[in-house]
Amino acid sequence: xxxxxxxxxxxxxxxxxxxxxxxxxxxxxxxxxxxxxxxxxxxxxxxxxxxxxxxxxxxxxxxxxxxxxxxxxxxxxxxxxxxxxxxxxxxxxxxxxxxxxxxxxxxxxxxxxxxxxxxxxxxxxxxxxxxxxxxxxxxxxxxxxxxxxxxxxxxxxxxxxxxxxxxxxxxxxxxxxxxxxxxxxxxxxxxxxxxxxxxxxxxxxxxxxxxxxxxxxxxxxxxxxxxxxxxxxxxxxxxxxxxxxxxxxxxxxxxxxxxxxxxxxxxxxxxxxxxxxxxxxxxxxxxxxxxxxxxxxxxxxxxxxxxxxxxxxxxxxxxxxxxxxxxxxxxxxxxxxxxxxxxxxxxxxxxxxxxxxxxxxxxxxxxxxxxxxxxxxxxxxxxxxxxxxxxxxxxxxxxxxxxxxxxxxxxx
Numbered sequence: 001x002x003x004x005x006x007x008x009x010x011x012x013x014x015x016x017x018x019x020x021x022x023x024x025x026x027x028x029x030x031x032x033x034x035x036x037x038x039x040x041x042x043x044x045x046x047x048x049x050x051x052x053x054x055x056x057x058x059x060x061x062x063x064x065x066x067x068x069x070x071x072x073x074x075x076x077x078x079x080x081x082x083x084x085x086x087x088x089x090x091x092x093x094x095x096x097x098x099x100x101x102x103x104x105x106x107x108x109x110x111x112x113x114x115x116x117x118x119x120x121x122x123x124x125x126x127x128x129x130x131x132x133x134x135x136x137x138x139x140x141x142x143x144x145x146x147x148x149x150x151x152x153x154x155x156x157x158x159x160x161x162x163x164x165x166x167x168x169x170x171x172x173x174x175x176x177x178x179x180x181x182x183x184x185x186x187x188x189x190x191x192x193x194x195x196x197x198x199x200x201x202x203x204x205x206x207x208x209x210x211x212x213x214x215x216x217x218x219x220x221x222x223x224x225x226x227x228x229x230x231x232x233x234x235x236x237x238x239x240x241x242x243x244x245x246x247x248x249x250x251x252x253x254x255x256x257x258x259x260x261x262x263x264x265x266x267x268x269x270x271x272x273x274x275x276x277x278x279x280x281x282x283x284x285x286x287x288x289x290x291x292x293x294x295x296x297x298x299x300x301x302x303x304x305x306x307x308x309x310x311x312x313x314x315x316x317x318x319x320x321x322x323x324x325x326x327x328x329x330x331x332x333x334x335x336x337x338x339x340x341x342x343x344x345x346x347x348x349x350x351x352x353x354x355x356x357x358x359x360x361x362x363x364x365x366x367x368x369x370x371x372x373x374x375x376x377x378x379x380x381x382x383x384x385x386x387x388x389x390x391x392x393x394x395x396x397x398x399x400x401x402x403x404x405x406x407x408x409x410x411x412x
Contacts, residue, residue: 004113005063005083010093012076014103020069020076023048023056024150027131029099030058034065037092039082047132047143050177062087076100081112133164135178140323140355142179144172152246156238163246169353171246173214179353183247186216189359191392192349192400194220197280197315197363199375199383199397204279205229208307210266211284213239219253223387230259231278233266270303279309283316301338305366314339314364318346321407322356328407331362339364345371346407347400349391372398 020026027046034041039060046056052072058065063081070076078096080089097105131146144166151171152163162174170183181189194217198204206229209217213234221230232254234240240261244251254261281304304314316335319327335344345363363371377394384393 005081005111006089007110007112008078008080008089008093009108009110010078010080010096011106012078012097012100012102013074013105015074015076015100017052017071017074019100020074021048021052021054021071022153023054023131023133026054026067026069027056027058029096030056030065030067033080033092033095033099034058034060036095037080037082037089038087039092045132047134049141050135060087065092076102133166133172133174135174135355142353142355144169144179144353152242154238154242156236158236158238161238161242163242172353173243173247181214181216181247182353185351185353186250187389188349188351188391190216190220191389192347192359192396193217193282193284193315193361195380195384195389195392196347196361196371196397196400197313198224199380200363200369200371201280201311201313202226202376202379206278206309207231207280207282208273208278209233209282209284211235212282213237213254213261214243214247215240215250215253217282217284218256218259219250222253222256222258223383228258230256232259232261233269234261234263235265237263267300267303270300270307273307275306276309276312278307279312281307281312281314283314285317301334301364305338305364308366311365311367313366316362316364318360318362320354320356320358321348321360322358323354325407328360335362335364339366343368345401346403347371348403348407349400372401 023046027044031041031044039062041058041060043059044056046054048054054067054069056067060082062083064079065081066079068077080092082089093105093107131148132143133146134141134143145168147165147167150162150164152161154161159176163171164174165171166182169185172182173180198221203226204224205227207221207227209230209232211234212218212232213236218230218232221227240251240254253259283304301314308314318331321328332344332346343365345365347361347363349359349361350357351359375397380394380397
């Protein structure tokens with residue numbers, strides 16, 4: 001008689017946090033541990049959770065290895081379940097202990113099942129790897145299947161920056177474990193952020209972009225020859241560098257002679273900027289649920305308003321309305337307090353890679369306008385066709401300002 005398999009329940013403690021929070025490295029180590037044990041690896045699936053922690057399974061022909069990590073505690077729980085006399089799970093345990101640099105290890109060994117000894121011939125299967133990135137927030141998780149290894153990771157003084165290639169949306173830029181942009185749908189965000197206000201203010205000459213270091217807003221602005229000056233303030237110099245490596249079609253826009261790219265915290269320097277200097281101002285800085293950002297501070301909105309020319313417009317983001325409705329209302333309230341409700345116009349775009357699938361923009365105007373009709377629809381249609389825009393056209397422009405009933409508020 002012999003056992004069906006050997007099962008090790010392993011707890012690694014005192015591990016450096018960075019050893020337990022790099023999904024690509026951890027997957028490679030788990031596969032290597034299985035191979036060190038003499039197992040045949042056929043499949044792997046790994047999830048990286050926000051802000052930290054990884055769960056993963058390596059399926060082997062002789063059973064499986066699984067892991068769950070708590071980087072903040074320096075702790076990892078691992079199962080190694082193997083069948084057959086040719087596989088030694090203790091070699092996998094020893095390999096992982098060395099890789100994790102664990103200060104202490106406890107292991108339970110269990111024999112699983114008793115059956116008559118018999119020779120088994122196992123079919124050799126090709127390895128299939130499955131790795132997921134998961135952006136997790138309160139009450140919601142959004143997962144994307146990766147094509148392979150994570151392409152890039154860097155901790156700048158301002159934020160953690162990652163790039164990976166997804167199966168469905170191409171390369172994706174991740175900032176502090178939140179999706180910043182993806183190849184497949186960044187055009188939706190940038191087209192709606194830019195073309196809606198510019199079509200309403202075709203005589204604009206000078207514009208300011210706060211944030212925007214990825215070049216997406218500027219790429220759309222450069223389609224307007226009448227714009228003579230585009231000032232861009234980016235707080236993190238690493239963003240243009242990373243985007244230049246992995247999203248060059250966006251970053252190239254920042255090299256145009258009409259563009260002045262500056263680095264630093266523009267909010268702290270606004271007092272030095274000229275009054276009434278800009279026709280249009282964009283705040284291309286995302287709002288994050290549970291964090292107060294400059295977008296919802298009425299004082300900062302007032303400072304930006306001060307920089308607008310007499311017929312100028314301020315364009316920012318609202319909180320994600322399907323994900324954070326209280327934040328959505330709070331942001332609108334801050335804009336209302338400065339511009340007046342009759343001159344604040346939220347509008348929507350449908351973007352698959354944001355939580356809830358709906359992104360809100362807020363257009364604020366110094367003069368009374370009707371944003372659904374106060375633009376040349378024929379000219380906008382010709383513009384969209386000429387530049388082969390993927391999302392924006394006059395019908396979308398008009399429809400974007402019609403909020404669903406449940407987002408209109410009690411007086412909608």
